[in-house]
Amino acid sequence: MQGAIAHWLAAGVGEKPFAGGERPNFADVCVFGALKAIDRTAAHAEIMAETEISPWYERMRAAVAPGNACVQRQ
Secondary structure, X not given: OHHHHHHHHHHHHOOOOEOOEXXXXXXXXXXXXXXXXXXXXXXXXXXXXXXXXXXXXXXXXXXXOOOOOOOOOO
16 A cells, blocks of 8 residues: 555656646545545555655645635636
8 A cells, every 4th residue: 555655656746736736626525435445544644654645645634624615627
């Protein structure tokens, strides 16, 4: 799992805030959803502690928070 996350960050997100650039795209939402599904588990805590995904995850959490819904289709 850690290798897949490292690949996602390097190839998908890179130096951008999100894989979609300045705003999340469908790929961001899919990866976030997979991680959110295991929130509050030991596996989630391990992923957050042992990979570099936490900053991206926190940006995604803020982006999809209530009140931040998409207002136009991409």
